[in-house]
Amino acid sequence: MSAPPPNGESAVLTPRDMPISSGERSGRVMGTVFKYSLIGCLAIALITLAVLLGQIISDGAGSLSMDFITEPASSLPANAGIGPALVGTLWLMAVCIAFIVPVGVATAVYLEEYADRERWYNRLVEVNIQNLAAVPSIIYGILGLAFLVRGPLELGRVVLAGGLTLGLLVLPVVIIAAREALRAVPPSIREGSMALGATKWQTIWRQVLPAAIPGIATGTILAVSRAIGETAPLIVLGGAVFVTDFPDGLGSAFSALPLQIFNWISQPQDEFKALAAAGMIVLLVILLAMNSIAVWLRNRYEQKW
Amino acid sequence: MGAAPREPLGAARRRWGEEVIRALLFAAACLSVLTTVGIVFALLRETVKFFDDVGVIAFFTDGDWKPLFADPEYGIWPLLNGTFLITGIAILVAIPLGLGSAIYLSEYASRRVRRAVKPILEVLVGVPTVIFGYFALTFITPEILQGVFNVELQVFNALSAGLIMGIMIVPTIASISEDAMSAVPQSLREGAFGLGADKRQVATRVVFPAALSGIVAAIVLGISRGVGETMIVLIAAGQVPNVGLDVTQPFETITTFIGATAKGDNPAGTIGYYSIFAAGMTLFVLTLIMNAIAIRFVRKYRQVYE
Numbered sequence: 001m002s003a004p005p006p007n008g009e010s011a012v013l014t015p016r017d018m019p020i021s022s023g024e025r026s027g028r029v030m031g032t033v034f035k036y037s038l039i040g041c042l043a044i045a046l047i048t049l050a051v052l053l054g055q056i057i058s059d060g061a062g063s064l065s066m067d068f069i070t071e072p073a074s075s076l077p078a079n080a081g082i083g084p085a086l087v088g089t090l091w092l093m094a095v096c097i098a099f100i101v102p103v104g105v106a107t108a109v110y111l112e113e114y115a116d117r118e119r120w121y122n123r124l125v126e127v128n129i130q131n132l133a134a135v136p137s138i139i140y141g142i143l144g145l146a147f148l149v150r151g152p153l154e155l156g157r158v159v160l161a162g163g164l165t166l167g168l169l170v171l172p173v174v175i176i177a178a179r180e181a182l183r184a185v186p187p188s189i190r191e192g193s194m195a196l197g198a199t200k201w202q203t204i205w206r207q208v209l210p211a212a213i214p215g216i217a218t219g220t221i222l223a224v225s226r227a228i229g230e231t232a233p234l235i236v237l238g239g240a241v242f243v244t245d246f247p248d249g250l251g252s253a254f255s256a257l258p259l260q261i262f263n264w265i266s267q268p269q270d271e272f273k274a275l276a277a278a279g280m281i282v283l284l285v286i287l288l289a290m291n292s293i294a295v296w297l298r299n300r301y302e303q304k305w
Numbered sequence: 306m307g308a309a310p311r312e313p314l315g316a317a318r319r320r321w322g323e324e325v326i327r328a329l330l331f332a333a334a335c336l337s338v339l340t341t342v343g344i345v346f347a348l349l350r351e352t353v354k355f356f357d358d359v360g361v362i363a364f365f366t367d368g369d370w371k372p373l374f375a376d377p378e379y380g381i382w383p384l385l386n387g388t389f390l391i392t393g394i395a396i397l398v399a400i401p402l403g404l405g406s407a408i409y410l411s412e413y414a415s416r417r418v419r420r421a422v423k424p425i426l427e428v429l430v431g432v433p434t435v436i437f438g439y440f441a442l443t444f445i446t447p448e449i450l451q452g453v454f455n456v457e458l459q460v461f462n463a464l465s466a467g468l469i470m471g472i473m474i475v476p477t478i479a480s481i482s483e484d485a486m487s488a489v490p491q492s493l494r495e496g497a498f499g500l501g502a503d504k505r506q507v508a509t510r511v512v513f514p515a516a517l518s519g520i521v522a523a524i525v526l527g528i529s530r531g532v533g534e535t536m537i538v539l540i541a542a543g544q545v546p547n548v549g550l551d552v553t554q555p556f557e558t559i560t561t562f563i564g565a566t567a568k569g570d571n572p573a574g575t576i577g578y579y580s581i582f583a584a585g586m587t588l589f590v591l592t593l594i595m596n597a598i599a600i601r602f603v604r605k606y607r608q609v610y611e
Binding site for chain 1: 338348476533600
């Protein structure tokens with residue numbers, strides 16, 4: 001369904017200042033009041049966002065420096081930095097991507113290209129993904145705690161456990177995005193390939209997937225940017241907040257940027273609040289960069305068939 | 306999928322490589338089901354142990370939640386009270402702002418405005434909630450509620466957490482209900498205009514009712530997001546399991562309890578450790594029910610117009 005035509009773009013509809021109705025003035029006044037209260041609703045949300053960003057920049061800008069980005073956390077606010085937390089977040093991103101891209105794309109390919117929607121188990125998978133997308137993030141933390149940190153896998157509170165937990169959390173996002181990207185590849189591409197004698201998998205691997213890469217990449221970036229802003233599941237995993245060493249592998253203890261920020265917010269002294277705000281600026285810059293890349297990818301490689 | 310024939314026309318030879326790949330892809334798809342099974346299993350296993358010690362009846366009837374006291378009590382009501390009080394404030398903020406924005410974007414805004422505003426709303430979705438929590442604690446409470454409105458309240462309180470949670474939920478409600486309103490067929494609007502309705506009447510009496518099931522779904526999903534949100538309440542609402550409706554007081558929610566308890570060191574096997582899972586189970590069941598309701602409503606509006 002296409003979007004409804006906005007003001008004045010459709011000749012059939014309502015010239016705004018000429019109500020077709022009886023032309024009562026009160027109706028027109030009410031209409032104007034109604035319209036401006038709608039704009040007000042939108043404005044409140046946007047202004048709050050602007051104030052929030054302004055506030056964080058003004059709180060945190062003073063603490064930003066090169067040392068802040070490279071130094072480890074410290075009990076002295078003046079020396080404290082986000083170095084290990086930042087590296088921890090990069091490690092988590094790497095694990096997360098390595099997990100969600102193959103699993104997410106494989107699931108999407110199965111559901112779009114192979115699954116027979118009449119079968120109950122395929123419908124189960126679909127409903128299940130819908131439900132997983134709505135499970136609160138802190139529940140994923142409990143899952144990670146029970147199965148990855150302790151329990152059967154017993155990885156401990158390490159990068160691998162954190163990255164996989166975040167990966168499971170955003171997997172539905174990737175699957176949904178990849179399915180949309182696959183669906184956007186027209187059937188004629190598949191038919192052409194099959195007609196030339198390619199097998200189903202050859203068709204998918206050499207024709208369909210390459211055509212869907214921009215959409216998949218965009219979805220993956222958005223999913224990862226959601227993952228690295230998550231704090232709650234990492235708190236439950238017990239990702240040690242006081243880690244001052246740089247993580248150096250899948251098996252090392254880690255902190256992460258949002259965890260470090262949360263830790264600073266929990267300190268009573270105001271100096272730490274400023275550090276938290278500075279950490280938020282760094283986090284927001286990373287998220288903004290990732291989102292810009294996603295938008296750029298979408299615009300640059302979007303194909304019209 | 307697609308229009309590809311299931312059996313290749315000529316060759317009847319079975320290609321084992323293809324079969325293996327299909328099986329691998331199916332295995333990947335099963336992982337998501339396994340995730341759900343894992344969540345349910347993890348929660349159930351420890352919750353059962355929790356109920357061995359505490360008792361299901363005490364869990365639902367005890368009026369107090371004092372897990373760390375010498376004589377602990379585990380009544381879930383204070384946590385549910387906190388959860389729904391704060392979510393209630395949030396939804397009171399988010400319904401008018403979200404629906405107002407949706408009606409404006411769907412019925413009034415020009416294409417240019419829509420193209421400019423929707424990405425900004427998406428930014429609002431992308432802001433990590435730890436930042437919202439900080440904003441509620443360090444700005445909304447002292448500068449706005451105490452500073453501008455002179456409300457007497459505690460440093461940690463339900464009101465500021467709820468207000469900011471409302472702002473967090475606005476984009477969820479706005480974007481889903483805008484989709485629902487945009488899906489209302491143009492002919493309905495034209496019919497109403499033809500009968501002499503003005504724009505406001507069309508928006509409120511034709512488009513809004515026609516999109517109602519989608520709007521309800523949006524609101525239910527918004528509530529579900531609020532109930533599951535952790536960081537805003539953990540930072541700004543305090544961790545006192547109060548009962549009542551006094552929004553100037555600190556409250557504890559289910560998510561706050563899980564987060565705060567997991568942060569402290571609770572060795573596996575202690576009742577404190579199991580209580581995380583019992584609270585998690587309650588949260589999981591709540592959001593599952595709300596999601597099922599939302600899916601039902603979404604299906605309804607899709608069926609009518611597509």
